[in-house]
Structures are given as C-alpha cells and as structure tokens.
Amino acid sequence: MIKLSVLADRVILAWGWPRRLIALICGACGALALAPLDLWPLMVVPMTAAVWLIDGSVAETRRGRLWAAASAGWWWGFGYHLAGLWWLGAAFLVEADKFAWAMPLGVVALPAFLAIFPAAGFALARALWPTGAGRILVLAAVLALSEWLRGHVLTGFPWNVYGMMLAGPAWLAQSASLIGLYGLTALAVAVGAAPAVLGTGEEDEGRWRAPALAGLVLAAMAGFGAWRIPAEPVPAVSGVKLRLMQPNLPQDAKFSPRNSEMILSHYLALSDRATGPATSGVQDVTHLIWPESAFPFLLGRTPQALARIAALLPPSTTLITGAARAGEMLPGESRPPIYNSIQVINDEGTITGSYDKVHLVPFGEYLPAVLERLIRAVGLSEFVSVPGGFASGSRRTPLSIRGLPPAASLICYEVIFPGEAMPSGPRPGFILNLTNDGWFGQTSGPYQHLAQARLRAIEEGLPLVRVANTGISAVADHYGRIRAALPLGEAGVIDTSLPRAGPATPYSRFGDLFFAGVVASLMLAGVIMRRR
Secondary structure: OOOHHHHHHHHHHOOOHHHHHHHHHHHHHHHHHOOOOOOHHHHHHHHHHHHHHHHOOOOOOHHHHHHHHHHHHHHHHHHHHHHHOHHHHHHHHOOHHHHHHHHHHHHHHHHHHHOHHHHHHHHHHHHHOOOOOHHHHHHHHHHHHHHHHHOOOOOOOOOOOHHHHHOOOHHHHOOHHHHHHHHHHHHHHHHHHHHHHHHOOOOOHHHHHHHHHHHHHHHHHHHHHHHHOOOOOOOEOOOOOEEEEEOOOOHHHHOOHHHHHHHHHHHHHHHOOOOOOOOOHHHHOOEEEOOOOOOOOOHHHOHHHHHHHHHHOOOOOEEEEEEEEEOOOOOOOOOOOEEEEEEEEOOOOOEEEEEEOOOOOEOOOEOOHHHHHHHHHOOOHHHOOOOOOOEOOOOOOOEOOOOOOOEEEEEHHHHHOOOOOOOOOOOOOEEEEEEOOHHHOOOOHHHHHHHHHHHHHHHHOOOEEEEEOOOOOEEEOOOOOEEEEOOOOOOEEEEEOOEOOOOOOHHHHHOOHHHHHHHHHHHHHHHHHHHO
16 A cells, blocks of 8 residues: 555655646545535545645745646646536536537536636645645635635535535534534535645654544534434424425426426326325325426416416415516516516415525526627527526515415525525525426436535524425425435425424524634634744
8 A cells, every 4th residue: 555655745746747637636536525425535535635736836936836736726626526517518418409519618617617716725825835734724714715705706606615525424514503514614624634744744643633633523523413413303393294296307398388288287197196095195285396497388477277276276275386487577678577486376376475586597597797798699598598588586585385484495506505595584494495407317416406405404404395306306304304305307296294493503693604713713823833
C-alpha cells in the first residue's frame, strides 16, 4: 500500500496536465458521497486532495500562486459537478430531434461555470494559507463561503452543495436543524480534509490532532442525531388521510395538448384505485395530491376538466394539483401572465386557492433578460416550455387548504434553496413539494432532488409531502425519516397520514446566522495559526 506521505507528495509535486487530471478525478470522487449512493466516507478523497493541491500551488510571484490554486480549484470543481450533474443530459434527449445538439450546454458548460466558485475558493485559501492544521480551517471556511455564493449569485444554484455529502445518514443530517446546509458544508470540508495533515509535516504526535478532532466532530454529530431522533413514529395530524398520485407519464407525452383526454383519464382512474381489500379508492381520503404541471392546458379555463374532477371527489375531499394558471391581463400586454402554480380544488370543482412559483428555473421557465436577445438568436428560446416564459409569483405565503395545516408550498427546484421554505406569515405545518422530474429519467437526479427536499424538512422541523410525476413521491417526518414512498419510474398511489410538525428549529429561527459564525470562526482561527 502506498504510504499517505508518498501519495501527498505525488499530488503536491504534480504539475501541468497530470495535476489537472488529479484534480478532476478527485473532485469527481466527491459525487460518490451524494445520493443515490451516499458513500459519505468518500468525501475524504476530494477534500484531502484539495489541501494537497493548494499546498502544491507554487510560483515565483504571489499572483502566480493564486492563479495556480484557482486552476486546480477549477478542475477539481469541474470534476465534482461533471460527475454530480451528468444526468442533466437526459433532459435534452426527451425531444432529441430538437435539443440533442445542445446537450453539452447542460452536461459540460454548466459544470464549467459552477467550477468558478471552488476556483475562487482555492485562490482565497491560498492567499490565507497557513501551515499545519490551520490549512483545514481555512479551506473549510472558504469553500463553505464559495458554496453560499453559488447558492445566491445570479439566481443561485445550490444543487449538490458539499454539505449534502453528510445528508444521507439521518443521524448525521440532524445537525442541519442547527446550522443548515451551509453549516454542514463547513463541517464536511473540515472533516473530509483532516487526514491531509497525516501526509505532510513532521512525524510527531501533533499531526494526529486534526484527524482526532474530526473524529470527535463526527461523534458529536452522531450523538446529537441519536438524541434528536426518537425511536417511536411521529404522531399524525388528526383526521387527515392523504393520497399521493404518481402518474409516471412519459415526458414527451406530458405536455402535448393532443394527450389532454388521455392524461386526465389516467389521473382520474389511478386516483380512484383501491390499494387493498380494506380500501375503496378515493372515498377513503381527505386530500388527493397530484404532481407539478399536471395538465397540458390551463385548468382554470377548462370547465369540463373541473367538472370531471368534481365528479371524482367525494364530499369534503380536496384535490391539490400542480397546474399552469393565467393571471389578469396587464395594460399594454398581448397575453396574460402564465404562472407555474399549485391549485386547490374542492369537491364542487371550484378552485379555492393557489400558490404561484416564485423562484423560476432560468432557461427552462424563463429567459434571463440580459441574455434574451442572444438566446433567441441561437435558437435556445424553445427550451422554455411556455412561449414568453412563466411569470414569477410575487411572494411566498402559506397555502391555505381546508382540513390541513398551512402549507409551505415549493414547486420543483424551489425546494433546493435553504431558508426559502419558510413563507411570510404564521409558521406552516408542513412542506408541500410538487415536482416533475420526468425530464431526467432513471438517473441520479431525482434521488438527489429528494435528498435535498428531505434536508429542508430537517432544517425547518416540518414534515415533507412530495409528489412527483415519475418519482420519487414520498412523505417524511420532520426528522427526515421516509414514512412512505413510491419508487422512481412506477405509477401508483400512496395512502398515508400527515406527520405532525416539530418545534421550530434553531435554523428555522436564525437562518444562516450560525453558518456565518462558523465561517468567521474558522477563518479567524486559520489566520491566527498562519501568523504563528
């Protein structure tokens, strides 16, 4: 077996393309720690390599050293995002004749852009780089900060933030209730990078302090998780019987108006399916829930569809569904604004409430104004599913649904943004996430999406109800424990209760304030150690 010091020397002394290849491969290994594999101990590979790559960022000038570190960070980040987001290519194959040519934009160009953030983090770390264990603290601080920026700059894209490497085991993920995803990121980097000191420095007992401290951090996280998670199930909200319907419609058929009748008939038949000898279909439920963008038409302007829904629903049963919604025509506009919405429909076929998606997907749901002319010129405007794009909802408010606690409604990738689950107003009783991951087929994408939704439940102390077109539909309690789920790529229904909400967590009260304290403390400690 190669000694750790020999391995460290090979990484530190590598130059040119071997150095870039090492950074690329080690970064890619980090994706193995994410869902669906959740091999979290492998986070040691990218984080330890990051320390050694920055150690090896040498040059005759300070500017040269920063550039060498940024270059290593870019290749490291490119490998991480390339391996973690490869499944985006599946979306370009849904209508391959129109969009296959653009696959490199999602599979290569997006990871290349996202790699700018760790590149900046590596450069900042090199500028502050101390010796010994102080390197671990500096790296944890700057990479956590760069991930926070990735989640906020422009529209933000906090997918596969490094803290997700610790989100798989429920007993480790509970720390998110205290410090959130970005706080978990600082811990993931620090713990994963700690073994790096064993490969460098003097051969003395002091070099074991950083790995020992990392072990104590993991033990503390595990202990907190074991203390927080009760052995017994969370009690259910009284009088609530949910039915989650997962239609598993092919993506290439879902948005065709020609399939409107087939789609609605499929929903109605599947929703009324008996799940066992003791059930009689939809008669046994209080709330029926369908996924995002359920129809290839405007439900509010299709009275025939509302009438058929009313005929399905028993008295006092409510349907909650994703649907496009037309707003009021604005003066000077040629068309009304179209919203990606969640709509609530009573047993008379009347729409009684709605939530309009606030955080839209750039390029998929709207064209960024600064790039719109260029995008249309190169033929990329067809990526937007609604001509002209969706309009953004004005603000996030709790969705009022008869017979249920107020819902924190999140459509599709809105659920990946830490802190955005909480609407203004009274604290909701659960997180409602409707999504359509059918674009991504049988890939790791839907598993990663569910993992992030589950972490929002832990952060906020709220149960999660998630309904997806092709999966993965699930119900989780506020500890992130999955109580019921439908597998990816399977049509069916889930009959389940709604777990009660837990008490407000420190993260739900203070947001990223603790994260800011963690980053500041790590940065300060690293700088102090650098000056010694």
